[in-house]
Amino acid sequence: MASPILEVEDLTVLRDNDSPLFSNLSLKLSQGEVLVLKGVSGSGKSTLLKCIAELNLYEKGGNIKLYGKSSKEWDIPNWRIKIAYVPQRPSLLPGTPLDFLTTIQNLNARQKISKDSKEDVKRIDALDLAQEWGIEKTLWRRDWGTLSGGESQRIALSIAASIGGADILLLDEPTSALDPESSKKVEESLLSMLPPVQGQTTLHNGIQRKGTGPKALIWITHSAEQAERVGTRTLDLSRH
Numbered sequence: 001m002a003s004p005i006l007e008v009e010d011l012t013v014l015r016d017n018d019s020p021l022f023s024n025l026s027l028k029l030s031q032g033e034v035l036v037l038k039g040v041s042g043s044g045k046s047t048l049l050k051c052i053a054e055l056n057l058y059e060k061g062g063n064i065k066l067y068g069k070s071s072k073e074w075d076i077p078n079w080r081i082k083i084a085y086v087p088q089r090p091s092l093l094p095g096t097p098l099d100f101l102t103t104i105q106n107l108n109a110r111q112k113i114s115k116d117s118k119e120d121v122k123r124i125d126a127l128d129l130a131q132e133w134g135i136e137k138t139l140w141r142r143d144w145g146t147l148s149g150g151e152s153q154r155i156a157l158s159i160a161a162s163i164g165g166a167d168i169l170l171l172d173e174p175t176s177a178l179d180p181e182s183s184k185k186v187e188e189s190l191l192s193m194l195p196p197v198q199g200q201t202t203l204h205n206g207i208q209r210k211g212t213g214p215k216a217l218i219w220i221t222h223s224a225e226q227a228e229r230v231g232t233r234t235l236d237l238s239r240h
């Protein structure tokens, strides 16, 4: 079995009152996997994603490794290119989606990791992908704050899925603001970008994997049906 892409070992996060939000949490994520995170509201699902993305300022203990190296060894900007966090409410960002895309592309181009990487090929165009999901290109020039929840969600997802070098996407309820039809479209294209697992190009949901995007996903959802469709594995944070 191939070594995992991501390893979380004995992660403990404390709340403001020093009681643990979760403790000694360990998980591994391998190529092609979609780990669904579920759990009651407030159980720490978003916090776990933010820890993995190195966006959490909480007191914490434990180790998180990407391809066997810590974020210190990678450097935080490189880590954040390899692991992209898509927040639940991207509309809180300043400026327009186009500004944001340009900033990310510039940052990505400056990082050594993408210069050295053989995968430094722009695999997917964010504007085209969002258009497939029903987002007109003119919306990219509007302020985030003027977009609907579903529009900003699809735009943020298309940016994350198109970043050259993002191996893991951390998706925080990525379709919570979408109607069921748009939600399925987004699910299908995200899953189709993943690589095959042990030579299998079609998994339980019948979606053909093309390996054109990220290598694995962690996906928060409150929907049991969505978890069933997208997940290859589930972790319930209410139990930690």
Ligand SMILES: Nc1ncnc2c1ncn2[C@@H]1O[C@H](COP(=O)(O)OP(=O)(O)OP(=O)(O)O)[C@@H](O)[C@H]1O
Pocket: 016, 021, 039, 040, 041, 042, 043, 044, 045, 046, 047, 048
């Ligand atoms: N910046 C913060 N400062 C203080 N407490 C916080 C902060 N962010 C999160 N929390 C608290 O940590 C706990 C876990 O929050 P988190 O957002 O990780 O839960 P969740 O499982 O993702 O919830 P939901 O399903 O409602 O989105 C909650 O009690 C929340 O109030």
